Amino acid sequence: MFYKTLGLWLFICFNIAVFGQNNFQIKGFVGNATTSKPIQGATITSKSNLYALSNEAGEFVMYNVPEGTYTLTISHVAYASKTITVNVNSKTNKVSILLDTKTTNLDEIVVKGKTKEEIEHETPMVSELVSKEFLLTNRENSLMQTLSKIPGVGTVNIGSGQSKPIIRGLGFNRVSVVQNGIKHEAQQWGNDHGLEIDQYGIENISIIKGAASLLYGSDAIAGVVDIQPAKIPLLNSFTGEVNLLAESNNDLLGVSVGLQSRKEKWYYRTRLTYRDYADYKVPTDKINYESYVFELHNNQLRNTAGFEANAAFSVGYIGENFKTETFFSNVNAKNGFFANAHGLEVRTSTIDYDSDDRDIDLPYHKVNHFKIVNNSTYYANAHTFHIEAGFQNNHREEHSEPVPHGFMPKPDNSKERVFYKNTISLNVRDVYKPNENHDIVFGINTEYQNNNIGGWGFLIPEYNRFTAGIFAFDHFDIYENLHFQGGLRYDFGTVKTKSYTDWFQTTVNNPDGSKSNIYLQRAQNKTLNFNSVSGSVGLSYTAPKTTYKLNVGKSFRIPLANELASDGVNYHMYRFERGNLDLDPEASYQIDAEIDYVSSKFSFGISPFVNFFENFIYLNPTPNFYETLQIYEYTQTKVFRYGGELNLNYNILKNLNLNTSVEYVYSKQTTGPKKNFTIPFSPPLSGLISASYQINKDILFFKNLQFFADYRITAKQNDIVPPEEKTKGYQLLNLSVLSNLNVLNAQKPAQLRFKVNNVFNKEYFNHTSFYRLIDVPEPGRNISISLTIPF
Amino acid sequence: MKFLVKNLFLVIIITAFFGCSDDENVDETKPTISINYTEGFPKPCIELVRGETYNFRAQVTDNVELASYSLDIHHNFDHHTHDDQEANCDLLPKKQAVNPLIYLENFTIEGGLTSYEINIAVTLPNDIDTGDYHCAYSVTDVTGWQSRTSIDIKIVE
Structure with a gap:
């Protein structure tokens, strides 16, 4: 059957190619x-x-043009349109068109002739630009897993498709x-669920490593993952893309469809994504956790199946001196948790988990994240005003089989925790350019959060939170090559x-020796105020090849509500968590440096950092018990950290590229009850050696065939803090092939990717994975095929 | 190839530089807990009688200093959990709890000991539900490391 299908394909493709010979082509060049x-x-x-659309080299080709005379209109947002007449009568017809710059042009003002790369080089903060191409080439199961190939970026994972960012060993609310x-x-504080963002349809991400509170406010301590709006569609265009994905390890099927269109001033984009996956497989048939043994059916981590359904729509308008775009998006996901032990609690159940590897039984979590965001920019001579307004609703539920615990009787439903959070944000920024050398930015960020809770398990209280920040900074070109950026923020x-107050009674011992049953109060009505001054200064020097x-x-x-006011049993973790109302805002000081050398053959980059926390907030396991559960208390300690990334890139041959990167972080608590220990989730030393090879010749209908091999070497992590376990080192090989397909549309070729993760089906542990705690290894071999069809 | 070797060399040097850490000694050892000695109590699947008093005994040790321990006895009428002992007990049919025994007590170990025998006298009231119970010990050291062990038992008339 396979050969028949293949034969048919080849026959059709061959015929298309043959048909092409009967018509003519117009080849051309568009220049400034x-x-x-x-x-x-x-x-x-x-x-x-x-x-046709001109490519990076300004070239375009029109295929299958019958003989005749044609009037062609050449247009571009930034240039005045031009019309030419072409007489098509020979096999190939060549034309060259030069366009004049529009006198009043909006995008010109925004870009000011500088590319994103140039701007990135001139900003003293250490950052990485992630392109659509990178995302396409390295796409993994979740956005953060895709980005974890970048040195210094990692993830906290749970299961096969859920992950949160870690930048240089810090995650959760220390990365914005x-x-x-x-x-x-x-x-964000929870470690058993992922980031509620659709990874399809993203074109540009800027990752800042280091202190970024000046621009991004609270939480931007370790860095920022800044997902930027996609480029505005071209004039009079209608384009789209279909992404298909299939994976072997968790039998995942995914489809995503994106469309975008623009007439002249109005444009819209829309995207729908659906993914459905079964329980994922690990390279072992049993899990040994403490003295428990969990047998696995068919190597599957039972009840880790799930789905994700996302929808997004945006509408934009470009006026004479302003532009605006409003984004609507909804992410909906549900996935099960490993049934034998969620967190540290060992569970038995009568649910027949092994009967179906696609169903989602208890325990599971589900989340819906709805967002409306408006971005508007108004240009007024030397001033550019940016306004960003947003509303977000996050509704998350954790369900598990009800069991009695301590004095809590058996609840009558599975709703263990419900969180319902609304956030309203408003940012206003004025970029003022008094002359060629200065970009002065004034801004205000405000945010209001309203967090509601439900369910029978209490962990964090309901709260309202309002934050406001005001900042100013100047980007000053001292010389053409020397740039200063500095600013202050309050x-x-x-x-x-x-x-x-608990919904059940607890038996307490009174001082006189008697006992009474009372409804315990877990959280109080409290108002806590915080303020902070932050800022940064930096220099960048851009030599021809080196930055x-x-x-x-x-x-x-600002401390989170759970850090301030937790007072309850975390059933999953089998511990009692206690907040501390006296916590101060975390203050972190960081020095970052970066040297980047780029030549045509070779590039080299090193980015070391030194970081000091005056008062790092951390959940400290104490030696004491509360109702037989160990008490974990939020504590503040001084922390010293250093580390960095190193990157070498060498084009051995024209088509063969070798890349090596190393990342390392060292952390140490210098005061407090865990003095001399590291901080939780410290990533081990890790290196990645990647090779890529490109074949220039077309083979059948494969064009631009590229082969990739990624070999990751991760050292052991012996630097731990209670209750962590030491984690052994590992080596991992991933292979992939990427190719353009010249089948449906020669101008917009489809892209096919074939990828094998964990080629040797190796059993290894990720120190920063949630399931590490219960000795669950990382997923086994995964073969994935993805197809991107643009139109 | 020569280049590759050079690169790797550089990587190794930098790795070695970062890899050296001036770790001062920290306590990385968990305490231990065991009922696997003659007087250890209760043994898996044992049947305890209502109205009687039993001494729950377990041996705990630590390399630095023991801090606290706890004993939790709760019913397992819904078969929600199981123990970590080698023996598998036959569980009675599932049932609803009416007046189950809930024993939750915490104790501290004074005097900076590295070895200690837990010995808690528990009197089982006459009016509690009989059936499958779960008994869990927990011990911590001064650093905050914890060890646990749990045993399936039955309470009978």
Whole structure:
């Protein structure tokens, strides 16, 4: 059957190729009239439905053109349109068109002739730009797993598709995730669920490593994952993309469809994504956790199946001196947790988990994240005003089989925890350019959070939180190559926690020796105020091949409601968690440096950092018990950290590239009850050796065939803090092949990717995985096929 | 190839530099807990009688200093959990709890000991539900490391 299908395919493809020979082609070049430089993205159209788009080199090709005379219109947002007449009568017809720059042009003002890369080089903060191409080439099961290939970026995982970012060993609320200018607000503190963002449809991400509170406010201590809006669609365009994905390890099937269109001033984009996956497989048939043994059916981690359904729509308008875009998005996901032990609690159940590997039984979690965000920019001579407004609703539920615990009788439903959080954000920024050398930015960030709880398990109280920050900074070009950026910021925050009383009675011992049954109060009505001054100064020097950066910054983080006011049993972790109302905002000082050398053959980068926390907040396991459960208390200690990343890239041959990167972080608590210990979830030393090879010749209908091999070497992690376990080192090989397919549309080739993760099906542990705690290894071999069809 | 060797060399040097840490000694050892000695109590699947008093005994040790321990006895009428002992007890049919025994007590170990025998006298009231119970010991050291062990038992008339 396979050969028959293949034969049919080949036959069809061959015929398409043959048909092509009977018609003519128009080849052309579009350039800038003053500089003669190529113009990318110019559209070439005719009344008879011919269509082409110029590529990076300014070139375009129109295939299958019948003999005749054609009037072609060449247009581009930044240039005045031009019309030419072409007489098609020979096999190939060559044309060259030069366009004049528009006198008043909006995008010109925004870009100011600098590319994103140039701006990135001139900013003293250490950052990485992630392109759509990188995302396409390295796509993993979740956005953060895709980004973890970047040195210094890692993930906290739970299961096969859930993950949260770690930057240089810090995660949760010490990394800000920003999408379309608005900070993503969910239950970031939780370590058993992922980031509620659709990874399809993202074109640009800027990752900042280091102190970034100046620009991003509270939480941007370790860094920022800034997901930027996609490029505005081209004039009179309608384009789209279908992404298909299939995986072997968890039998995942995924489909995502994106469309975008623009007439002249109005444009819209939309995307739908659906993914459904079964229990994932690990390279072992039993899990040994403490003295428990869990037999696995078919190597599957029972009850880790799930699905994700996302929808997004945006509508934008470009006016004479302003532009605006409003984004609507909804992410909905549900996935099960490993049934034998969720967290540290060992469970038995009568649920027949092994009967179906696609169903989601208890325990599971589900989440819905809804967002409306507006980005508007108004241009007024030397001033550019940016306004970002957002509303987010995060609704998350954790369900588990009800069991009695301590004095709590058996609850009558499975709703263990419910979180319902609304966040309203408003950011206003004025970028003022008094002359060529200065970019002065004034800004205000405000955010209001309203967090509600439900369910029979109490962990964090309901709260309202309001934060506001005001900042100013200057980007000053001292010389053409030497850039200074520095600024100050002041933030104010207020957190109002609401009281909570148990729904069941607890037997307590009175001082006189008698016992009484009372409803214990877990949280009180409290208003806590915080304020913080932060800022940073930095220099960057851009030599022709080398960029040097130095940045010193202070960042801060307002304590979370759970850190301030927890007072309850975390059933999953089998511990009693206690907050501390006296916590101060975390203050972190960091020095970052970066040297980047790029030549055509070789590039080299090193980015060391030194970091000091005045008062790092951390959940400390104490030697004491509460109702027979160990008490964990939020504590503040001084922490010293250093580390960095190293990257070498070498083009051995024209088609063969070798890349090596190493990342390392050292952390140590210098005061407090865990003095000389590290901090939780410290990633081990890790290196990645990648090779890629490109074949220039087309083979059958495969074009631009690229082969990738990634070999990761991770050292053991012996630097632990209670209750962590030491984790052994490992080596891992991933292989992939990427190819353009010249089948459906020669101008917009489809992309096919075939990828094998964990080629040797190796059993290994990830120190920063949630399931590490119960000795569950990482997923086994996974073969995935993905197809991207643009149209 | 020569280049590759050079690169790797550089990587190794930097790795070695970062890898050296001036760790001061920290306590990385968990305490131990065991009922696997003659007087250890209760043994898996044992039947305890209502109205009687029993001495729950377990041996705990630590390399630095023991801090606290706890004993939790709760019913397992819904078969929600199981013990970590080698023996598998036959459980009675599932049933609803009416007046189950809930024993939750914490104790501290004074005097900076590294070895200690837990010995808690528990009198089983006459009016509690009979059936499957679960008995869990827990011990901590001064650093905050914890060890646990649990045993399936039955309470009978």
